[in-house]
Structures are given as C-alpha cells and as structure tokens.
Amino acid sequence: MEASAFRGPAGRTTTGTLSRFVVETGADEIPGAVLVAARDALIDTLGVALAGACERAAHIAARWVEENGSRPRATLWGRALRTSAAEAAFANGVSAHALDFDDSHPGARGHASASLIPAAIAAGEVVGASGREVLAAYAIGLEVAAKIGRIVGNGHLQRGWHPTASVGLIGSTAVAARLWGLEATQLERAWGVAGSQVGGLVRNFGTMTKPFHAGHAARSGLFSAWMAKQGFTADNTIFDEPGGIFAIYAGGDGDPAEAVVASLAKPWEILDPGNFVKRWPCCYSNHRALGGLYTLIEKHALRAEEITEVAIGFLPGGDRALVSHNPKTGLEGKFSIEYVIAAALLDGPITLGTFTDAMVQRAPVQALMQKVHRIRIPDDKVYSGIAGHNEIAVTTPRGRFTLRAERVPGSPAWPMTAPDRATKFGDCTEPALGPAGTVQLLDRLQCCVELADIREITAATVPAHNSLGRTTPGKVRA
Amino acid sequence: MEASAFRGPAGRTTTGTLSRFVVETGADEIPGAVLVAARDALIDTLGVALAGACERAAHIAARWVEENGSRPRATLWGRALRTSAAEAAFANGVSAHALDFDDSHPGARGHASASLIPAAIAAGEVVGASGREVLAAYAIGLEVAAKIGRIVGNGHLQRGWHPTASVGLIGSTAVAARLWGLEATQLERAWGVAGSQVGGLVRNFGTMTKPFHAGHAARSGLFSAWMAKQGFTADNTIFDEPGGIFAIYAGGDGDPAEAVVASLAKPWEILDPGNFVKRWPCCYSNHRALGGLYTLIEKHALRAEEITEVAIGFLPGGDRALVSHNPKTGLEGKFSIEYVIAAALLDGPITLGTFTDAMVQRAPVQALMQKVHRIRIPDDKVYSGIAGHNEIAVTTPRGRFTLRAERVPGSPAWPMTAPDRATKFGDCTEPALGPAGTVQLLDRLQCCVELADIREITAATVPAHNSLGRTTPGKVRA
Numbered sequence: 005m006e007a008s009a010f011r012g013p014a015g016r017t018t019t020g021t022l023s024r025f026v027v028e029t030g031a032d033e034i035p036g037a038v039l040v041a042a043r044d045a046l047i048d049t050l051g052v053a054l055a056g057a058c059e060r061a062a063h064i065a066a067r068w069v070e071e072n073g074s075r076p077r078a079t080l081w082g083r084a085l086r087t088s089a090a091e092a093a094f095a096n097g098v099s100a101h102a103l104d105f106d107d108s109h110p111g112a113r114g115h116a117s118a119s120l121i122p123a124a125i126a127a128g129e130v131v132g133a134s135g136r137e138v139l140a141a142y143a144i145g146l147e148v149a150a151k152i153g154r155i156v157g158n159g160h161l162q163r164g165w166h167p168t169a170s171v172g173l174i175g176s177t178a179v180a181a182r183l184w185g186l187e188a189t190q191l192e193r194a195w196g197v198a199g200s201q202v203g204g205l206v207r208n209f210g211t212m213t214k215p216f217h218a219g220h221a222a223r224s225g226l227f228s229a230w231m232a233k234q235g236f237t238a239d240n241t242i243f244d245e246p247g248g249i250f251a252i253y254a255g256g257d258g259d260p261a262e263a264v265v266a267s268l269a270k271p272w273e274i275l276d277p278g279n280f281v282k283r284w285p286c287c288y289s290n291h292r293a294l295g296g297l298y299t300l301i302e303k304h305a306l307r308a309e310e311i312t313e314v315a316i317g318f319l320p321g322g323d324r325a326l327v328s329h330n331p332k333t334g335l336e337g338k339f340s341i342e343y344v345i346a347a348a349l350l351d352g353p354i355t356l357g358t359f360t361d362a363m364v365q366r367a368p369v370q371a372l373m374q375k376v377h378r379i380r381i382p383d384d385k386v387y388s389g390i391a392g393h394n395e396i397a398v399t400t401p402r403g404r405f406t407l408r409a410e411r412v413p414g415s416p417a418w419p420m421t422a423p424d425r426a427t428k429f430g431d432c433t434e435p436a437l438g439p440a441g442t443v444q445l446l447d448r449l450q451c452c453v454e455l456a457d458i459r460e461i462t463a464a465t466v467p468a469h470n471s472l473g474r475t476t477p478g479k480v481r482a
Numbered sequence: 483m484e485a486s487a488f489r490g491p492a493g494r495t496t497t498g499t500l501s502r503f504v505v506e507t508g509a510d511e512i513p514g515a516v517l518v519a520a521r522d523a524l525i526d527t528l529g530v531a532l533a534g535a536c537e538r539a540a541h542i543a544a545r546w547v548e549e550n551g552s553r554p555r556a557t558l559w560g561r562a563l564r565t566s567a568a569e570a571a572f573a574n575g576v577s578a579h580a581l582d583f584d585d586s587h588p589g590a591r592g593h594a595s596a597s598l599i600p601a602a603i604a605a606g607e608v609v610g611a612s613g614r615e616v617l618a619a620y621a622i623g624l625e626v627a628a629k630i631g632r633i634v635g636n637g638h639l640q641r642g643w644h645p646t647a648s649v650g651l652i653g654s655t656a657v658a659a660r661l662w663g664l665e666a667t668q669l670e671r672a673w674g675v676a677g678s679q680v681g682g683l684v685r686n687f688g689t690m691t692k693p694f695h696a697g698h699a700a701r702s703g704l705f706s707a708w709m710a711k712q713g714f715t716a717d718n719t720i721f722d723e724p725g726g727i728f729a730i731y732a733g734g735d736g737d738p739a740e741a742v743v744a745s746l747a748k749p750w751e752i753l754d755p756g757n758f759v760k761r762w763p764c765c766y767s768n769h770r771a772l773g774g775l776y777t778l779i780e781k782h783a784l785r786a787e788e789i790t791e792v793a794i795g796f797l798p799g800g801d802r803a804l805v806s807h808n809p810k811t812g813l814e815g816k817f818s819i820e821y822v823i824a825a826a827l828l829d830g831p832i833t834l835g836t837f838t839d840a841m842v843q844r845a846p847v848q849a850l851m852q853k854v855h856r857i858r859i860p861d862d863k864v865y866s867g868i869a870g871h872n873e874i875a876v877t878t879p880r881g882r883f884t885l886r887a888e889r890v891p892g893s894p895a896w897p898m899t900a901p902d903r904a905t906k907f908g909d910c911t912e913p914a915l916g917p918a919g920t921v922q923l924l925d926r927l928q929c930c931v932e933l934a935d936i937r938e939i940t941a942a943t944v945p946a947h948n949s950l951g952r953t954t955p956g957k958v959r960a
Contacts (some may be wrong), residue, residue: 063714071708072566073553088550164730169678169783197691200647201698203681205717207725213716216709220679230549231694234542238691239683247685252642335715350549 018243023191024149024199025268026144026178034140039453041274042139042146046461047429048107048281049100049121050081054465055285055356055432056102057082061212064089065098065219078126081465082436089126093176097120097219101168103356104214104338105285107271107414110172110277110390113149113161117279119172119221120145120179127183127226128458135455141182143274149175150273152243158388159255162321163204168205169217170253176225186233189240196238198228200251206359209327210339211289257386267446280390281414281425284354286338288412289325293394294344294354295418296409300398301349303405308349308372310400316341317379321386330373338368346372353362356431390415394476436467496721496739500629501669503746503946504622504656511747512618517931519752520617524939525907525927526585526759527578527599528559532943533763533910534580535560539690543576543697549663556604560914567604568704571654575697579646581797581834582692582816583763583910585892588755588868591639595757597650597699598657605661605704606936613832613933619660621752626654628751630721632742634783636866637733639684640799647682647695648731654703664711667718674716676706677727687765687805688817735864748900758868759892759903762832764816766890767803771872771898772822772832774887778876779827781883786827786850788878794819795857795873799864806839808851812837824850834909868893914945 056062057080066080069087076086080095087095098105100118109116120142128138153160153171161167177198181191201224202345232238242249243261250261284294293316300306328340337343337359346369347358357363381395394409411418420428426446433442445464452461544558547565554564554698559572565573578584578596587594597619606616631638631649639645655676659669675800682695710716720727721739736742750754762772771794778784806818815821815837824847825836833839842848859873872887883901889896898906904924911920923942930939 061714064709064714067712068705068709071553072550072568074566075549076552088552092548135788164725166678193689196686196689197694200644200682200686200691200695201679204678205720205727205730207717207720207727208674208678211671211674211715211717213678213714216675216714216716227546231542231546234545236539236542236694237689237692238694239685239689242683242685247642249683249685252683 014336015477017241018265019192019195019241020146021265022243023188023195026148026182026191027186029144029269031136031140034143035272038272038274039136039139041278042143043336043449043452044425045117045142045274045279046121046139046452047446048425049117050445050449051429051432052103052105053096053100053122054082054436055105055388056099056215059099059100059102059185059216062095062099064212065095069095078129079462079465081462082467089130090223090230092129093122093126093226094165094219094223096126098215098224101215101218101309103285104283104287105356107279107281108288108390109146109150109153109273109279111153111273112146112175113153113156113158113388114165114167114171116146116149116168116172116175118168118218119176119225120149122219122224123176123179123222124183125462126222127180129462131183132457132459133183135452135458135461137183138458139453141179143272144182145175146180147273148178148270151264151268155250155258155261156253157255157258158321158386158391159257160253160386161255161324162386163255164206165253166204166206166209166214166217168405169221170202172218172221173202173224176222177228180226180229184233186229190232191229192240193236193238194228194232196240196242197231197236198224199239199242201228202249202253204327205455209325210336278416280412281331281420281477283413283420283424284344285356285359286344286354287325288390289323290341290344291414292409292412293341293396293414294348295411295446296394296396296407297345297348297398300396300405300407306349306398306400306405310402311349311375312373312399312401314345314376315379315397316345316376317381319381319383319385319387319392321388322392322394323378324388331364333361337364341378342373342376343369345376438468441468495595495719497670497673497719498666498742499643499743500626500950501666501673502872503662504626504660504669505666507622507747509614509618512621513530513750516621516750516752517614517617519756520621521927521930522903523585523595523620523752523757524599524617524785524930525924526903527595528923528927528943529907529910530581530583531574531578531600532560532914533583534693535576536913537580539580539693540573540577542690543573545793547573556607557940557943559940560945562944567608568701568708570607571600571604571698571704573699574604576651576693579693579696581763582765583834585757585759586630586766586868587624587628587751587757589631589751589798590624590645590653591631591634591636591866592645592649592655593622593696594627594650596646596696597654597703601654601657601700601703602661603936603940604700605658607940609661610937611661612937613930613936613939615661616936617931619657621750622660623653623657625747625751625894626656629742629746633728633736633739634731635733635736636799636864636869637735638731639733639802639866640864641733642684643731644682644684644687644692644695647699650696650699651676651680653700653702655706658704658707662707662711664707669707670712670718671714671716672706672710674718674720675709675714676702677717677720679706679725680731684802687803688814709827732852756894758890759898761891761898761902763834763837764822764832765803766868767801768819768822769892770890771819771874772826773889774872774874774885775826775876776824778874778883784827784876784878784883788880789827789850789853789876790879791877792823792854793875794854795821795855795859797859797861797863797870799866800870800872801856802866809842811839812842815842819854819856820851820854821847823854916946919946
C-alpha cells in the first residue's frame with residue numbers, strides 16, 4: 005500500500021482507517037527506534053511476568069490451563085506447561101500484571117504491555133513468527149491501544165472501567181490480526197467481536213481480578229481475531245457512531261476520534277510519550293509521590309522515627325486507583341499511598357519483598373501509616389495517576405519539608421538507567437530461571453529483532469529445573 | 483439453612499443475599515412445578531440448539547473448539563466432538579441462540595436459557611450431576627438472572643448492552659457455582675470475576691456475534707465459578723454500592739435492588755412471569771405484531787397482492803432490537819419487522835426456512851417490504867420488545883383493518899400448546915438426529931427429573947451417524 009493510504013481520507017470509517025493501519029503498514033515503514041523500544045518493553049514485561057508467575061493469581065491461572073488440557077502449542081512463561089495460544093496469552097497476561105510491576109502507557113491509560121506482549125508472543129509462537137514480526141505487531145498494537153485510550157479519555161476510568169482490560173483488548177486483537185495475517189475487513193469484524201467482550205471493573209482493584217484483566221484482554225483478543233479470520237461476523241464499524249463503542253464506553257473528556265486517528269504513527273506512541281517503566285512493584289499512581297519522597301529523604305536525611313506527618317497532595321482523580329487507605333495484605337499495599345510512603349521511610353528501598361502480607365502487617369509500618377494523609381489539590385479537571393503533579397509535605401520537629409513532584413520515575417522525563425533495568429530484570433527472573441537462565445533469556449531478548457523464530461525466546465522462559473517457587477510439581481505437565 | 487435465611491435481613495449485602503440463595507436453597511425447597519417448567523425449558527433449548535448447530539456461527543464455534551483441542555469432558559450437542567466444560571458451554575450457547583428461536587424471560591430481559599442451560603448441562607456433565615440437580619441449578623440461575631434484569635432495567639439495553647450477554651453471565655456463574663458446590667463466599671467472588679467480563683453490544687445484533695453473546699455468557703460463567711472455587715480473589719460485593727456493577731451498567735429505570743432481592747422465589751420467576759417460548763425463529767420483538775397480523779389475516783382473509791400498506795405501531799424502544807429495516811440476508815431478516823410481516827403475508831407460516839438469504843432476497847418479498855412502515859406510538863416510558871403493545875393497521879382497496887396487539891405468542895398469556903411444542907422440537911432436531919434420535923432425546927428430556935446422570939441426555943444429543951448437514955467429517959474428532 006502507499007504510505008498515505010491509512011491516513012484517514014474523507015469517507016473512510018475510523019474502524020477502517022485503524023484496521024488498514026494495522027494490517028497494511030509495511031515492515032520497512034517501522035523505524036528502527038520503534039523496534040528498539042519494543043524490544044525494551046519485551047525485556048521489562050517478560051521480566052516482571054517471570055516474577056509474577058510465582059504469585060498465587062498466576063498459579064490459579066496455570067491450574068485453569070492444566071484443567072482444560074488444551075493442545076500444547078504455546079508456552080506458559082516460567083513453567084513447564086504448554087497450551088493453546090489463547091490460554092497461554094491469558095495465563096502470561098495474568099503473570100505480567102500480577103505484581104503491578106509492569107509498564108504503562110499514558111495514551112493507552114493503563115498497562116498495555118501486560119496484554120499486548122503476551123498476545124504477541126503467544127500468537128507469534130503458534131505460527132513461528134520472527135522476533136521482528138512480534139516486535140512490529142506489539143508496536144502497532146500499542147499504537148492502536150494508545151489512540152483508543154486517547155479517544156475514551158480519562159473519564160473511561162472514572163466511569164468505572166479499567167483501560168488495561170478494555171483498551172488492552174482492542175490492542176491485543178490488532179496484535180493477533182497482524183501476526184495471523186487477517187485482512188483489513190476481517191480485523192474490522194474482529195474488533196466487533198472484541199467490542200462485545202470489553203469490560204474490566206475498577207472495583208476489582210486490589211484483588212487478583214486486576215491482573216486477570218490483562219489476561220482477559222490478551223486471550224479475548226486472540227479469540228476475536230481467530231473467529232473473524234474464520235468468517236465469524238460482527239458489526240464492522242464498531243469505532244464509528246451512532247451506537248458504537250465510544251458512545252457507550254468513552255468518558256466524555258477524550259479527544260475526537262477523527263483527529264486522533266489522523267495522528268497514527270506521527271510520531272509513534274512507543275517513542276512519544278513512550279512507555280512508563282515501573283521502578284517499584286506497586287500501582288503507578290504511587291510513583292510520582294514516592295519519587296518525590298525519596299528526593300526529600302536524600303536531601304534532608306529524613307528518618308522514620310522523627311515523622312510527625314506526611315501529607316500527599318493529589319489532583320482530582322489522581323488517587324482514584326489507590327483504593328486502599330488501610331491495607332492489611334501485600335496486594336492491598338500496592339494500592340495504598342499510605343503504605344508505600346510508610347514503607348519507604350522505614351525500609352529505604354521498595355522491592356518485591358515490600359509487598360508481602362507480613363511486611364504490611366508489621367506494627368511499626370501500621371503505626372507510621374496513620375501519619376500519612378491525602379490532601380486534595382483543587383482543580384477543575386480530573387486527572388489519572390500519571391498526569392499532573394503531587395505536592396508533598398513532611399512535618400518533623402526540626403521543620404516542615406515540601407516538594408512539588410512533577411516527574412514520574414521510570415517515565416521518559418526521569419528514565420530508568422540501563423543498570424537499573426538490568427537489576428530489575430535479574431531481581432525478577434532469577435528466582436524462576438536462576439542466574440544462567442536469566443543471562444540466556446536476556447541475551448536472546450537483546451537480539452530479538454534478529455531472531456528468526458520467537459520460540460527461541462519462549463523456550464528460554466522455561467526453567468531448566470522446575471525451580472519455580474510455589475509450583476506443585478506433580479501437577480505440571482511436560 | 484432456615485428458609486428465612488436468604489430473605490435479606492438488614493445488614494446483609496445484596497451480593498451476599500443472592501449468593502446464599504443460590505448455594506443454600508435446599509432441593510426440597512424447590513417446588514415440583516418449578517422443575518417441570520425447567521424441564522420444558524430444557525426441551526425447548528436443546529431443540530433450538532440442535533437446529534442452531536447447523537448454522538455457520540455454530541460451525542465456526544465448533545472449529546474453535548477443535549483448534550484448542552481441550553480435554554474431552556463435555557459434549558457439543560449435535561456433534562461427535564467433546565471438549566472442556568467451558569468450551570462446550572460456549573459452543574452450545576452459540577448454537578442455542580444462533581437461530582434466535584430460543585426462549586426469553588421478561589425479568590432477565592433477554593435470552594437467559596441460551597446461556598444458562600448450556601452452562602448447567604456442561605457444568606453438570608463434568609461432575610455427573612443428576613437431572614434434578616441440573617434443573618434446579620437452571621431454575622435458580624434464572625431466578626438470579628431475572629432479579630438482575632429487573633435491577634438493571636430496560637435502560638440497560640437502551641444504553642447499548644445486550645442482557646443475554648450481561649445478565650446471562652451473572653446467571654451462568656450462579657448455575658456453575660451451584661453445580662460445582664461453591665460456598666456462598668466463593669460465589670460472591672465469582673461474581674466479582676464475572677463482573678469484569680460483563681459486556682455484549684446491541685450494535686452486534688444481526689451478526690453472528692449476537693449468538694456469541696450467549697456462548698460468551700455461558701463460558702465466562704463457568705470460568706468465573708471455577709476460578710473463585712480455586713481461591714481467585716475479586717471484589718466480593720459487586721452488586722452493592724458505591725461503584726458496583728449496577729452503578730456502571732444499570733439503565734436508571736430498574737427496580738431498587740433491595741426490594742427485588744427480597745422477592746427471591748416469591749413467586750419463582752420461572753413460574754411467574756415464566757419463559758416466553760418462541761413460535762417463530764426470529765427476534766422476539768417481532769412476535770406480538772406478527773401474532774396480531776396472523777389474527778387479522780385469519781379474520782379478514784387478507785392476501786399479499788391486495789396490500790397497500792401495513793403500519794406497525796411501536797411504543798418507544800419497542801423496536802430497538804429490530805435493527806434491520808431493509809434486510810438482504812436471512813440473519814438480518816430475523817431483526818426486521820418489515821421482512822417478517824411481508825414473509826407472513828406472502829408465505830403463510832414463518833418457519834426456519836423463512837430465514838435464508840435466498841428467501842429474503844426474493845423480489846416479491848423485497849417489494850412487499852417497501853409497503854411495511856413503522857409508526858411511533860407516543861409514550862413517556864421506554865419499552866423493551868416484550869412489554870407494552872403494538873398497533874397494526876393493514877390498508878387494502880377493500881378497507882383498512884386494525885388491531886391492538888396485547889398478547890405475545892408463546893407467552894403465558896398465549897402459550898404454545900403441547901402439540902405446538904412437540905412439532906417445534908421435531909422440526910428442530912430431525913435434521914441432526916433423525917426421527918429415532920429425536921424420539922430418544924425427547925423421551926429422556928421428558929423424564930429428566932428422574933435421571934441419575936445428565937450424561938444420559940448429552941449422549942442422546944450426539945448423532946448416531948454424522949448426519950449434521952454442514953459438518954466437515956474429516957475435522958470431527960471422536
């Protein structure tokens with residue numbers, strides 16, 4: 005196709021323009037920097053998923069896979085267990101989001117990689133796609149997810165839906181369509197099928213159903229693409245009005261669909277604004293305030309025992325995802341600014357080990373949490389956890405220390421360094437793969453763009469010995 | 483439990499009250515008339531599903547099942563193909579709703595049986611439940627679905643969601659929870675998981691994705707119950723505010739949750755108002771007007787060639803589901819009052835054969851459709867296809883004949899007779915099972931309440947020879 009063909013000329017539907025972008029963008033139209041950014045996202049997502057595979061939510065998802073016993077064509081990362089592409093995408097999606105340590109994208113308004121990368125790798129695995137094809141499919145899926153997120157706006161979340169589930173499903177459908185060679189008209193219908201599976205409730209934050217949202221999006225995306233390729237029919241203009249998906253699910257504060265779609269790949273969303281990579285394994289809405297706190301701790305040598313009060317100012321909606329004010333479990337602690345602030349003051353670094361039930365239930369941290377308060381910053385707009393700023397005020401007998409936190413740690417404005425990333429990857433994967441397995445997987449991921457077959461990577465996600473912490477060996481199938 | 487324990491005492495959540503009703507209602511608390519009505523619903527649903535299994539949507543669903551190759555534990559009705567409980571529920575749900583010939587329930591505001599019965603039979607099949615247990619689970623699931631439908635109101639559909647998908651999912655989750663022995667607290671969480679899969683767009687009416695809605699509800703209900711039984715966590719008060727599922731999905735015109743839940747089984751929804759059974763294999767929103775037209779045809783000996791105009795009056799919302807004004811395919815014809823009126827005038831009886839592409843595309847019927855017009859009946863309320871009335875006016879050179887149609891054919895107010903039902907069942911199942919297979923299956927269904935194992939019924943849904951029209955024998959697995 006000509007480069008201009010998917011740029012939304014008059015008379016083409018939004019659905020049709022998006023669909024042609026997904027299936028017709030040539031491999032040579034995707035800049036090298038896009039593939040490098042996609043490779044980095046693969047590294048981060050595989051890493052956090054291998055850590056997440058040890059979580060109870062991921063164990064239950066794996067049991068579901070075992071129960072169904074589907075034809076073994078795709079890999080559950082971190083397990084000696086293979087299943088169908090759709091069920092692998094589901095289980096790996098749960099693992100990827102289980103720790104809430106996975107990246108997010110401001111345009112997609114959530115954890116897009118946690119569904120798109122499991123979808124891309126499982127869809128690629130069953131057809132033996134190359135590393136480059138998988139990376140391209142992910143970047144294109146993220147491009148679509150970000151555009152959909154911009155159209156549904158922040159109000160979509162405020163109305164009660166989790167974009168990781170909803171926006172992720174639209175993107176995952178695109179990823180599978182690309183890798184499985186759907187025609188544009190087939191993808192239009194695949195999105196119609198996907199449209200009837202859009203969901204994901206914010207109300208489930210702080211439970212295992214939040215990581216389920218990523219798995220659900222990945223699995224349903226593969227399902228929708230597969231069905232449409234077989235000729236299953238559905239509405240083929242689901243992103244167009246009247247009565248389309250935006251009329252039902254958009255928040256009222258999004259950007260106009262036509263303008264958003266006209267900006268496809270100009271610039272690529274994976275480059276600008278790019279993925280926000282998590283420094284700490286907790287909800288992203290904590291990160292900017294936590295980064296600001298660490299700045300204050302370092303600057304003023306703050307100590308936990310001298311704290312009288314910590315006030316964290318949030319713009320309207322800024323702490324919508326931080327649903328737990330008084331957490332008692334590790335999972336609840338991830339969604340509690342009170343806990344992460346108290347833990348950082350008491351313990352210093354926030355790590356995977358910070359979010360166990362025992363750590364949250366410690367008496368000193370429970371006591372310190374009572375001194376952390378949320379303050380409302382007045383504003384006419386409603387913000388997500390990443391947009392806007394926080395105000396931090398720490399009161400001690402020796403003075404009151406304040407900071408206006410503007411930059412989000414792990415974002416392009418305050419990026420993780422290469423050593424930071426490698427440390428995070430190793431911390432995440434060594435419990436499952438051991439040091440040698442970690443090096444092998446990282447090596448293959450680093451050269452993903454040159455791999456002839458993505459199965460070189462999925463093979464390296466399987467522990468040489470069944471080293472995964474809480475697996476029940478008797479239940480694992482070869 | 484005591485009979486009063488689930489009647490919603492102060493302090494219990496709506497979610498908890500519903501959950502205890504599902505898992506704690508004793509077998510001896512379910513009246514015989516409820517089981518008989520459930521048995522009749524099983525007969526009707528199995529019948530239309532065996533006819534629906536020949537449809538292209540059901541063939542593609544069966545291919546999905548073959549592609550995944552899950553452990554063969556449950557039966558695809560009408561096929562020599564077995565799979566997991568969840569995938570069987572999915573494929574049978576698609577078959578049950580594929581022809582839009584399945585029953586509906588005014589409380590559930592859609593085709594509840596098309597998801598609940600596939601869910602009940604597949605869930606029962608894998609644990610060897612008795613016929614009585616399956617019937618009880620279905621009746622209880624329908625009770626819940628009807629209450630949820632009354633709470634979300636007709637506005638839920640008007641906002642763009644298909645209750646067959648959304649309400650059906652909540653009910654199917656209850657069905658599986660009952661048959662798989664979940665505790666009340668586990669079902670509360672199962673509904674949390676299900677809540678994040680609620681969806682189903684009216685926009686997809688007239689495509690294969692409408693029958694997908696029933697399959698999706700059945701499959702996701704089994705999945706949600708299974709995950710919760712394994713300990714997967716989710717919000718456990720999803721039917722309670724603030725930010726619960728009703729806040730997000732209800733239409734604003736429903737009944738208050740507390741009052742609705744207080745009326746559980748008083749009387750049983752399956753008895754009053756009971757299921758509305760379809761006389762004709764098209765959208766139920768056509769039926770009342772079509773029944774009225776047949777009354778006028780009989781009374782005035784109307785002939786197609788003398789028609790000048792047919793005006794069908796709809797109350798606000800009454801033709802919301804009839805999305806096709808100018809159908810060109812058999813599937814579109816099911817959602818077109820213009821087509822069914824024209825076909826009835828031209829052909830007399832409306833049968834399965836009425837809804838082929840060729841029949842819809844006939845020149846005489848296309849010409850007659852142009853004479854059928856929809857008229858708006860002013861009213862302050864918004865109605866679904868079953869509530870309210872229609873006004874019919876047929877104009878001919880020899881006069882104008884009018885009728886106010888109040889009763890819905892197949893409803894308790896105008897029920898199908900026993901011979902009507904048997905004729906419908908045979909019309910539906912003989913192409914797949916042949917006459918002997920039809921008699922055998924009907925015999926077992928008639929005595930379902932005494933069957934020790936529901937597998938006596940599922941075994942009888944498999945054709946003795948692979949007689950199903952469009953199956954590809956090479957692809958069918960033993």
